Amino acid sequence: MDIFFQQLINGLSLGSIYALIALGYTMVYGIIKLINFAHGEIYMLGAFIGYYLISKIGLPFLPALLLSMISCSIIGVLIEFLAYRPLRGSTRIAALITAIGVSFLIQNLMVYFVGPEVRAFPQAIKPKNYDLGLFEISNIQVIILVTTIVLMVLLQFIVKGTKMGKAMRAVSVDPDAAKLMGINVDRTISFTFAIGSALAAAAGVLIGLYYNSIDPLMGVTPGLKAFVAAVFGGIGIIPGAALGGFAIGVIETFISGSPIEGMAQYKDAIVYGILIVILLIKPAGLLGKNVKEKV
Incomplete structure (x- = not known):
């Protein structure tokens, strides 16, 4: 078994989850220029909904995944309608602060109602390994x-x-022009939140399946790393979010498996360091284009 290929497979698996979360970040930013920091909590809610559907109701994995995605789509639309739509004409900083507030609100509500304890995610699928020679x-x-x-x-x-x-593409380019052309901008933005939230919910259920555990604060670190992934690939660009998610997952996995003693404990610092480097060298991300604005 080749260690490089094994770590690559592990990294792509983890990166898939980051990519799904990053897609929600980049879609919302691409259409209304908002960093939705409550997106990590949607991912956490998706994991918990999947947990209860599988462990308490006894649903198989696929129906639980689909219902989690539908539930979080509705939650995402409600958050957009109640928290972000009233601030549509406000400054970006007001919307950003609101997003952070919504994130903390969801975290604390979950801790209050379900407790802060880590839960074992139900084994919806019996694990089985396949030896393919170069890797398992x-x-x-x-x-x-x-x-x-x-x-x-x-x-x-x-x-x-x-x-x-x-x-969606028209609104992302010019919301006012799209509205003049007869496009329902509010409905389009709500649909974008629904799709992004569904992808985050899928990531939550998959991470529970992968690590066999979930907790009410699980949206914080993966949520930030997914944001790093979105910036890494190019915030607002869908292929960039996918590329960034896979890249961050692979980088983190190789750091965790590094033969250098003690390197694994610095994996988070290195990932966030990558964000700083990208912002300094190429602020628009790998697939983004720098756009000059006239003042």
């Missing part, structure tokens, strides 16, 4: 990779091949 891959990793690819293909189809996708 588990059925859990296969499910994560396949689910991520399917969701990304569906997202690409929605954005590029549907009427709502065309509306």
